[in-house]
Amino acid sequence: MRSVAAGPPEPPVRRVRWRPCSRIVPSRFPAIDLFARIAAMSDFDALNQVESLTNERLRDESGEVRHVAEADRAMGPGSSYIMAPFVHAPPGGGRFTAPGQGAWYGARRLETAIRETIHHRQVFMRATVEPATDLEMRVIEADLDGRLHDILALREAWPDLYHADDYSASQAFGARVRAGGSNGIVFTSVRHEGGECVSVFRPRLLRNARASEYLLYRWNGERIIDVLRLTHSI
Numbered sequence: 001m002r003s004v005a006a007g008p009p010e011p012p013v014r015r016v017r018w019r020p021c022s023r024i025v026p027s028r029f030p031a032i033d034l035f036a037r038i039a040a041m042s043d044f045d046a047l048n049q050v051e052s053l054t055n056e057r058l059r060d061e062s063g064e065v066r067h068v069a070e071a072d073r074a075m076g077p078g079s080s081y082i083m084a085p086f087v088h089a090p091p092g093g094g095r096f097t098a099p100g101q102g103a104w105y106g107a108r109r110l111e112t113a114i115r116e117t118i119h120h121r122q123v124f125m126r127a128t129v130e131p132a133t134d135l136e137m138r139v140i141e142a143d144l145d146g147r148l149h150d151i152l153a154l155r156e157a158w159p160d161l162y163h164a165d166d167y168s169a170s171q172a173f174g175a176r177v178r179a180g181g182s183n184g185i186v187f188t189s190v191r192h193e194g195g196e197c198v199s200v201f202r203p204r205l206l207r208n209a210r211a212s213e214y215l216l217y218r219w220n221g222e223r224i225i226d227v228l229r230l231t232h233s234i
Contacts, residue, residue, distance in 0.1 A: 008158050011149045011177070016186050020141035021106040021198060021206070022113040025084075027138030027214065068102070072202040078209030081140050086203055095167050096174030096185050096199040103184070104200040110139065112195030118217065118224050119191045125219055135217040136230075146205035148184045148198060149177050155188050162190055174199065 065073070065087050074082035086102035093099040107113035121135060155162050160169035174185065183202050189195030200206060214230040 008151065008154055008173075011151050011154065013147050013182075014150045014186075016144060016146060016148045016150075016198065018106075018108050018144045018198070020212075021104075021108065021144040022110045022212075023085075023104065023106040023140045023142070024113045024117045024137050024215065025140060027136050068203060072204050074203035074206055074209075076207065078142065078207075079203075081209035081211070082142060082203050082206045093167065093171060094199060095170045095187075098171055098175055104142075104198070104203065104206060106142070106144070106198050106200070107189065107192075108196040108198075112189050112192040112197065113139070114215070114227055115192035115195065116189060116197065118227070121217060121219070122223055126222075130219065130221070132221040133219050135219055135224075137215040137217055139212045139215065140209055141212045142206040142209035144198065144200065144206055146183045146200070146202070148186045148200070149182050151185060151187050152196065162188065164190055 065083065068083070068086050073079075082104065085104050089097070089100050089102035091099055093101055094103060094105055097103045105116075107116060117137065151158065151161060160166075161173055163169065177185065178201055183205055184198055184200040186196065186198050189197050216228040216230055217224045218226040218228070
């Protein structure tokens with residue numbers, strides 16, 4: 001196997017336009033926005049500013065957002081969905097991101113996003129020895145348009161970037177291209193044959209984010225055995 005600690009010397013860059021680009025996150029079902037029931041859309045910004053005065057979570061987000069360059073921040077409808085993975089970066093990082101470094105990880109197809117999140121949820125649940133339970137998940141969709149480093153065709157040439165569990169080489173590669181001004185990386189899914197994923201480094205490449213549906217992952221104490229779609233009517 002060829003050593004690729006730094007990854008390919010000069011991966012191609014191409015425009016990626018996915019509408020939608022799907023991401024799945026833990027949630028509570030149904031999500032209810034109190035302001036949506038009592039206020040006009042034009043009042044949302046003012047109400048959120050008032051809430052942030054006493055809401056510890058929103059104050060924390062304001063602090064973390066300082067790590068995202070102002071020119072790269074998402075604006076407009078659904079921007080909170082887009083900014084969330086950048087201001088709440090996972091401590092262990094991701095395939096192409098260092099520990100504590102934010103990015104939007106998403107998939108071209110919902111099935112790919114489901115397979116990816118099933119894997120990572122199972123790793124977490126096993127590590128914490130969780131008993132059988134149902135996991136409520138939310139599907140977030142956004143429109144992606146940007147020029148990304150493309151390693152879709154490099155899985156065989158640079159296998160270390162696609163290691164199932166060891167992210168050391170891929171994180172080093174991600175750090176290198178990010179330092180060089182990269183917008184992100186489009187890559188082949190390791191969990192879903194034929195699936196395509198992205199790690200987007202700049203929130204501004206994403207627009208029109210929305211919660212599209214809710215899923216229920218059934219964990220039996222050893223693995224996720226089923227995925228159900230949830231519906232709700234008011």
